[in-house]
Amino acid sequence: MNGSRTTVYVLLAVTALAAITGRIAHVELLFEPSFYPTPGGSQWPATRPTPMPTLSSNDRSRWCAVRALVDEGTWVIGRRDSALASKGNQYGDTGIVFEDGWKTVDKVLKPGTGEFYSSKPPLLTVAVAAEYWLLKNLLGWRITTHTNHVVRTVLFTFNVVPFALFLWMLKVLLERYAASDWTKLFVFAAACHGTFINTFCITLNNHTLGAFTALAAIFPLLNRPANEKLLFGRLPVPEPPAAWGIALSGLFAGLTASLELPGLALAAGIFTILVIRSPIKTLALYLPLALAPLVLQQVINYIAIGQWEPVYAKVESEWYRYPGSHWFVAQGQIKHGIDWAWQHESRLAYAFHLLIGHHGLFSLTPIWLLAFAGMIVA
Template sequence: MNEQPNDERAALRKSVYTLLIAMGIGAILGRVLAVDEVSASRLTPYLQREIGPRLQEKKARLIEQGASPERIEQELAKTRGELMRRAGILRPFLSANDRSRWCTLRALVERDMWAAAEVQTADGKRQLRWVPYAINKVLAEPGWDTIDMVKHPLPSHGPRGEGFLYSSKPPLLPTLMAVPYWILYKATGATLGTHPFAMGRTLLVIYNVVPLLIYFLLMARLIERFGRSDWGRMFVTAAAVFGTFLTTFSVTINNHLPGAVCALIALYAAVRIWFDDERRLRYFFTAGLFATLLVACELPGLAFTAALGAALLWKAPKETLVAGVPAALLVAVGFFGTNWIAHETLKPAYTQTEWYDYEYQRHPDDKPVDSYWRDRQGVDRGEPSEFVYAFHALVGHHGIISLTPVWILAAVGLVMWLVAPGDPRVRQMAIMIAAVTCACLYFYLFMQPQENRNYGGMTAGLRWAFWFAPLWLVTMLPAADHCAGKKWLRGLALVLLAVSVLSASYPTWNPWTHPWLYNFMQSMGWLGTA
């Protein structure tokens, strides 16, 4: 695949890539195996200490009531179980965002978590019917709360009832994630409820660590291909492994990490087709499948998918139509099919604004609770000014550049590829990446209503831009190669990388926290009450 002449240092470089990847995967595994909702750790010891005194109080009341020894033993056992269940609130589910998807996994796999509705059959009888994807029973479990949910009735159930609660996330990704969970559940009998750490961390390795390993290996191949200097190649590899927010989000299920992995796999397959005249159908199928999966994870990724599809259709129309288009249709059917099964509509839940206006009860006897989205708080209220939002999203407290300044080199490298003479195919790839970047950033920054201008909510960075990482890492190569020849430029590049690694490492355990720059600006009083 590499068009470079034989290089006696290639083996050394590949050893360095392997070393960096091994270090990165080891660091990620360490974070995954230690993942915990640290904030809950302060409450758990208190609840555990209260178990003994509460049981003594319960026993004293039962004795005063003249209860028999058998009843006292039964009541104490019941109370002990409830108190221990309440005390065991530590779990590796870190925010309302990821718990929304975890809830869907449980609702799909665990039969005890299946919600049911009473419906009328064609012969007029009434029967209970499973409501796929409804998370009502999961929400009744202690510690399984989320705000990222919607509520609506299903047309097929008729006018009875107020509807069910569902995750606001598109159901395709949780459906795919449910497959390994179902296998583990059937093999062990353990659930995310009974064994949250063992099961949750195992699934995080499957969902995040394995895809990231594939991502790093493919990224190293592209770096070796398009790089020109030893230092530049190793620098970009280090940036890929340590300098982006993908590793930060490896401890939580999300759509951004798989979106980035899909973008890279699609790009890699397209490079083989575009640069190597590869015509085996598996590359077209791979490009079509993963480019469309990117859209399922990140809707604005449609710009990348459309550009890639048009390029492949022009380059090799027969193979694209035979293998690429069917792969894309397969994902489209899965996306809209699962959405129809869940909501009986083709429109994703997050586009149905009226579904966010509701009240609900976690238990039948509870007081009704208003949806969080009826009265948004803090950053979720949105930034009124588009220009202030664009400033902070680019160079401010959630800035793509301010938090990850190594992307400055990606922008410089992109310009170098666009204007410098050389392989026209490289320039064509650069044009595509530049066009997709500009189109998506304009969409993110200037085409959103105020409620969506929230920087991604409580999060360590502008997470909607994370999937660009593989594209920008590739365009970073010419700039990194240029820096390799000058000591002061190497020093500057290392400073940019160090700040990027700082930002990626700042959320020690939980990526669903504000960035260090946001916290600093708020502590200085520069953000007012925002």
């Protein structure tokens, strides 16, 4: 490999990883006046909020469950008891999820029990809880008293370290397949600085890990010597992976699907390719390892809420739509915010914003426009 090109790879990777690490080291939820422009929208806090390194309902929902698991030995993050209702607490809600700095709309209320749970899939929560348990028992860090220490350490472990491995895998594949130095460095630079991976790395989420495991799933398939066949007359076709490669591909494909539902399509696609080329190894290695994370997630889900159906599948039920819920809409009520865009926008407007508008795939990550054009040209 060209020495100068290696230097550029290293510089790009170091700047990306250092920038993310620096942001994690100073991450904190900020309140800005411009975020509260209209009556009926979010209100400016009446008192000084607790400084927190968590940024939104998404990550706080998981952190609530992590804290409940390790500190209290339960999946329950809050409780509703009408006997405790008061002027300032209409429904008698108590628990972690109602504390300052821990509040989230991403919670559900189990009917008949008065117990609140995180609405997030539980596998990632258990993995994070395992690290928090170690930090608590080895270093004495409690998430309530050492919040910054715990959160920032976990973010580094689950976002920065996998991102470094992601960039290494990408570099290996670029060296194997890309035809020119410009192509190799352009794609690598885009991966380092041109996507929302960097942005999401400063918060606990499933999307960054999903991106990392997706590449890890296809890496064993592509990092193989090419045979004499050419796909579409120009693309080298790699040899079938070894048994260990098929096993790793299955494991990471299953993890991708457990982190991101669209990852099921990736897992199915890889399975189709492998079962044609190596049917016995695929059925013996890929399939069981791909199913393992999915089965484990469902088992944990049952342990958590006593049901096999995932919590997020209950979005139209009373689990989500209970009195006082963010997701509860009274007859004739108009709500504001991105969750309620359908109340204000036509389907055409919604599609516009989905693609090139305020939450647009191409407006937020314009590199995909070049990628799309490149696929057509190629």
